[in-house]
Amino acid sequence: MSSRQKIAEPRPLRPRIIFVAKFCVAMLVLYAVIALNQVNDRVIVPFTEVVARGAAIPLRGVEVTGTVMRSSRFALDVRNGCNGVEAAILLASAILAFPATMRSRLLGLTVACVAIEALNLVRLATLFWLGEHYRPIFDFVHIAVWQSLIILAAISIFILWSWKFAEKPR
Amino acid sequence: MKRTYICLLTIIGLAASPVFAQISLGTAQNFGVLGGSAVTNTGATTVNGNVGVSPGSSVTGFPPGIVVGGAIHSNDAVAMQAQNDLTTAFNNIAGTPCTVDLTGQNLGGLTLTPGVYCFTSSAQLTGALTLDALGSPNALFLFKMGSTLTTSTGSSVAMINSGGNSCNKVFWQVGSSATLGTGSTFVGDILALTSITLTTGANTNGRTLARNGAVTLDTNNVNTCGVSVCPIITVNPATLPNGSVGTPYVQVVSASGGTPPVMFFVSSGSLPTGLLILTSTGAITGTPLTPGTFTFTITATDANGCTGSRLYTITVTSPGCPAIVLSPTTLPPGMSQTPYVQTITASGGTAPFTFAVAAGALPAGLSLNPATGLISGTPLVPGLFNVTIRATDAVGCQGSRAYALVILPALLAAGGPTLNFVGLMILTVLLAAAGLFVMNRLSI
Numbered sequence: 333m334s335s336r337q338k339i340a341e342p343r344p345l346r347p348r349i350i351f352v353a354k355f356c357v358a359m360l361v362l363y364a365v366i367a368l369n370q371v372n373d374r375v376i377v378p379f380t381e382v383v384a385r386g387a388a389i390p391l392r393g394v395e396v397t398g399t400v401m402r403s404s405r406f407a408l409d410v411r412n413g414c415n416g417v418e419a420a421i422l423l424a425s426a427i428l429a430f431p432a433t434m435r436s437r438l439l440g441l442t443v444a445c446v447a448i449e450a451l452n453l454v455r456l457a458t459l460f461w462l463g464e465h466y467r468p469i470f471d472f473v474h475i476a477v478w479q480s481l482i483i484l485a486a487i488s489i490f491i492l493w494s495w496k497f498a499e500k501p502r
Numbered sequence: 503m504k505r506t507y508i509c510l511l512t513i514i515g516l517a518a519s520p521v522f523a524q525i526s527l528g529t530a531q532n533f534g535v536l537g538g539s540a541v542t543n544t545g546a547t548t549v550n551g552n553v554g555v556s557p558g559s560s561v562t563g564f565p566p567g568i569v570v571g572g573a574i575h576s577n578d579a580v581a582m583q584a585q586n587d588l589t590t591a592f593n594n595i596a597g598t599p600c601t602v603d604l605t606g607q608n609l610g611g612l613t614l615t616p617g618v619y620c621f622t623s624s625a626q627l628t629g630a631l632t633l634d635a636l637g638s639p640n641a642l643f644l645f646k647m648g649s650t651l652t653t654s655t656g657s658s659v660a661m662i663n664s665g666g667n668s669c670n671k672v673f674w675q676v677g678s679s680a681t682l683g684t685g686s687t688f689v690g691d692i693l694a695l696t697s698i699t700l701t702t703g704a705n706t707n708g709r710t711l712a713r714n715g716a717v718t719l720d721t722n723n724v725n726t727c728g729v730s731v732c733p734i735i736t737v738n739p740a741t742l743p744n745g746s747v748g749t750p751y752v753q754v755v756s757a758s759g760g761t762p763p764v765m766f767f768v769s770s771g772s773l774p775t776g777l778l779i780l781t782s783t784g785a786i787t788g789t790p791l792t793p794g795t796f797t798f799t800i801t802a803t804d805a806n807g808c809t810g811s812r813l814y815t816i817t818v819t820s821p822g823c824p825a826i827v828l829s830p831t832t833l834p835p836g837m838s839q840t841p842y843v844q845t846i847t848a849s850g851g852t853a854p855f856t857f858a859v860a861a862g863a864l865p866a867g868l869s870l871n872p873a874t875g876l877i878s879g880t881p882l883v884p885g886l887f888n889v890t891i892r893a894t895d896a897v898g899c900q901g902s903r904a905y906a907l908v909i910l911p912a913l914l915a916a917g918g919p920t921l922n923f924v925g926l927m928i929l930t931v932l933l934a935a936a937g938l939f940v941m942n943r944l945s946i
Binding site: 347351352355359407423426452467468478482 | 721921929940
């Protein structure tokens with residue numbers, strides 16, 4: 333047997349298991365936190381109201397009452413789950429679990445959350461506009477188009493961030 | 503053995519005896535939508551022509567639905583007459599002899615020439631139906647069915663060789679109910695004995711006229727051709743001054759926008775006891791006999807039968823009482839299933855005031871606080887609610903105001919999750935996979 337032959341070094345399994353485990357734990361913890369009534373009432377609902385107001389800014393003739401956006405022709409209730417928080421939590425969990433420096437994680441969390449929420453504002457504004465003017469395609473855009481875009485955006489953000497800020501072994 | 507299946511799109515040209523006649527709808531021709539028990543709309547429906555109901559009175563969903571070139575007639579004289587004319591037209595069509603019996607034949611894929619087509623029971627359209635007017639301006643298609651008319655999702659009716667004018671050439675006399683499927687395109691006036699339902703996105707170039715049941719709409723276009731559009735007739739002034747018991751009262755209402763001569767009459771409610779309206783001049787004269795709040799509608803009818811109306815409230819006070827004014831003058835619209843809060847205030851009398859509903863009723867779910875004038879609660883159903891609020895001051899003098907409170911339909915759409923359960927699962931798996939992918943590529 334030639335001594336030049338190299339034996340492929342197996343990739344360590346442990347960091348991968350740790351990543352997946354941390355991802356799951358972070359996800360569960362964050363979901364548990366927002367499920368608390370006090371957090372929901374004092375943070376999530378007010379935040380959702382802000383989201384509704386933000387989404388109404390580019391729209392004409394839209395009034396916002398609480399989480400309800402309404403015009404003379406259409407109304408939209410921005411409920412829990414419509415505020416982008418769940419998607420942001422998933423992305424944040426992946427960033428927290430991925431091996432990187434704390435500074436990189438904080439940067440990633442900030443960029444990721446802002447990006448997802450900004451995209452969600454655009455989503456709500458376009459959905460409201462479609463609801464007013466093109467009701468027949470509202471559900472399609474709501475369910476198919478925007479979900480795909482949100483998933484695509486989250487994955488893209490995570491890959492770009494992890495590729496750039498991964499903490500490589502010494 | 504190789505077998506070849508040849509799919510044929512069968513276009514059947516049924517040679518019926520051409521029918522060149524006219525069907526008169528009477529005053530019902532001015533209605534895009536006419537129901538017997540109710541008219542209910544969801545979404546951004548556009549109706550060209552009047553929307554009416556009689557003998558029922560419920561018309562809901564306008565807005566968000568809009569009426570173009572017409573008005574809403576809720577069991578008023580116009581709607582009643584239209585229903586009478588509809589019945590006449592319905593019976594006339596029913597009495598027309600059939601030229602072709604299409605019982606059991608699906609209308610999809612057929613090309614028909616003018617004629618009277620009959621179905622003993624129900625009629626079904628799946629796909630496209632073509633009506634060939636043969637270039638005749640007087641071509642007439644009558645479809646008579648013993649029970650239902652149903653069109654499938656995305657089906658269509660189109661007219662060819664009509665010179666671009668399909669108005670008043672097609673009538674569907676339906677023995678029970680008609681349902682146009684989602685996204686259907688339809689041509690012709692539907693005259694149904696019971697109900698008519700236009701599901702989401704169904705559009706029709708024709709009237710939807712139901713004799714006994716409801717017309718249900720959901721984001722549709724009802725284009726009614728041949729509508730003689732009435733001008734907007736405005737009854738003035740916007741409000742009438744209050745009166746006092748024993749003091750002669752003279753006030754004249756007028757109308758603008760109609761064709762003279764215009765007649766005035768009280769179409770709902772009643773004038774204060776002791777007052778009368780002169781139909782030819784609109785003069786309200788007399789001496790109020792009893793105190794109280796009187797809410798009534800004065801309708802002006804011009805020479806062409808076009809109408810306009812306005813709701814008035816006159817408060818007749820006891821001698822010596824000041825005028826008590828309620829504010830605001832109008833109530834902002836609310837939305838069903840959404841909390842509503844509005845405070846009514848009173849001025850002009852001796853505080854404190856107490857508040858009460860003098861006429862009509864607040865929407866179910868809303869209540870009036872007698873001490874503060876606060877209207878609050880969560881309205882349960884949409885609609886237009888006429889309610890008169892009365893304020894009574896410390897010495898018993900009263901003032902009131904009539905309000906038309908619009909409760910918009912329940913939230914038409916929930917915002918919906920940014921990601922539903924499936925979306926969240928997909929993103930979870932993809933994030934984990936992406937993390938592992940990057941770790942592999944970077945040899946972490």
